[in-house]
Amino acid sequence: MSETRSENYNFTIVRGFAFSALFWLVIGLIVGLWIAFEMFNPALNLTPWLGFGRLRVVHTNGLGLGFGLAAIFATSYYILQRLTRIPILFPRLAQAHLYFFNTVIALGALSLFAGMNTTKEYAELEWPLDIGVVVLWVMFAINVFGTLIKRKEKQMYISLWYIISMTVAIAILYIVNNLAIPVTLFKSYSVYAGANDANVEWWYAHNIVGFIFTVPILAMFYYFLPKSTGLPIYSHRLSIISFWALNFAYLWTGAHHLMLTPLPEWIQTVAIAFSIFLIAPSWGSVVNGYYTLQGNWDQMRTNYLVKFFIAGITFYGLQTLQGPLQGLRTLNAFFHYTDWVVGHVHMGTMGWVTMVISASFYYMIPRITNTELYSVKLANTHFWLILVGQFTWTITMWIAGIQQGAMWKATNPDGSLMYNFLDSVTSLYPYYKLRFAAGVIYFIGILVFVWNLGMTVRKQPRQAEA
């Protein structure tokens, strides 16, 4: 990949989205800590808009759409320019995209605080903001496809495939699931009823996780890992097979979230089968990542970025084993509706997603601001804090989940239930306190991350080298 002079590229937009991502990350985590505290002490439900039911949605949307999407836009605009060897085709559209994005996310957060909530998980925004999300997605897609069509590099590298499939899939998912009939400006009802609504919703929710927290993160992984290490991806063929198999199989699996509900059983069973199949393409990428470092594992010590990527892909590997196993009917009957699943989600988001985004930003930000990273030492501190925070967090929730699942199922010798529901809640409070503490450790790690990048861009750009 020979590069044209980097001053031709539009990096203002990359920087704008990167720092938007960091802003929404901090906000989303503060809300997360707040609701984690409410779980063992309801005193923090101070006002209607600080109630758990409203705040949980601000947390998930703030981090999924605010942090997640902004980080994806930042890295996509960077990768796109580098791999096509031309600047973003419509820079003013991209700039408008940045402002519009932050407006929609801010209004989204306010509307959720106010209780404008469609209750469809990860699609809670009411219809006017849904239209806003679609518009900002179209603004992004125009630049993606425009730049790709005008590109100077003949072949599209793996990362671009993932960016293309994300752009297409999110559009389909978001529009289909959010179809609703408005009653007022702030209220609408889903066009689907009951079991159909559930089926559409979990097809969406499962795949929005797939196409926000997997596909674009893989795009980052496939681009920034070779860039950071100077090593080519181990197998091009494996990446082709993984890519198409992942995109094909993902969409069949949503109903594993609806196991043992009134949804027709055949849809559940098909979902289980494809969930197991999904292990293969997921591990295709894991193997590709590990083998890329073959013979160069010393970089785990010498190159601070490699730690993030390898820890990240390891959590991805664990996540994609744990997920299909939870989908099995028997295990699902035990684990579903408990904190086990909450632990599962957070290994993916706090481990895989944040680790890879962190390393991508550490690689990208000094290069676009033409300077060095403020402190590698702080980057290492950040790594260990979020690793310890995340591990403590998720393991605590897995144990809490096993305990609660067991208490729900426990019966006395005469066949009656051993515990009432409240027992199964209050016995988890020690775990909830530990989870809160783990969240604080993780949050400190993120503050170090934000500080480190903030100080990096404040440094004077280095003089042009001879």
Next chain:
Amino acid sequence: MGITSKPVVFAVLAAVVILIGTTVTVFIPLLMPSTQPVSAYIKPYTAVEQEGRDIYMREGCNNCHTQTVRPLRTEVLRYGEYSKPEEFAYDRPFLWGSRRTGPDLNRVGGKYPDSWHYKHLDSPQSMFEKSNMPPYGWLAKNRLDIQYSFKKTSTLGYGYSESDVHKQIDQYRATVTDDNYPSKESRSKVTPRELQKELTEMDALIAYLQKLGRDVKMMEAAK
């Protein structure tokens, strides 16, 4: 590789690949009436119950409470008969939930008297000291907004006329403000003086909770 140099063809192919699983597991079931069967025993929500359901959604109750009892022995013991697909024919959106921080509510209708709910919503901790449920006493201090009640039920296709809706609202107001209302004492305790003769958001929410799982008992009995 041909398609890796053709972005538009690549995007179309990706869309096709993505839509195969989508069509089989989502679009086709949408066209099959058996996915969401109906039963004459399951009645739509009244205007007041629907307002209560909207408050349930606004407060995000679904983030802690599920509404689907699974066909598992201990679950049926704890909550009652497992959920049937017909029950959800009028649920737009569905409110099955994904996490039980609190208990399932699909069979809560008729389980407790209204007075229990007034006390419990006002202060869960006064009944269960260690409960982590947020208090919702402020719902009793909000007059129920019935401005869009008819528009809501007609959007949802419940088939009520405007006068039906008014009748339902008046009737429920008469019930809870009646001197002989069995839960009068607990209601008056949480409802401010100026709203004693009005419908509050808490009244509507309780009406909704009492509807959950009520009709299915008739359906099961008829089998």
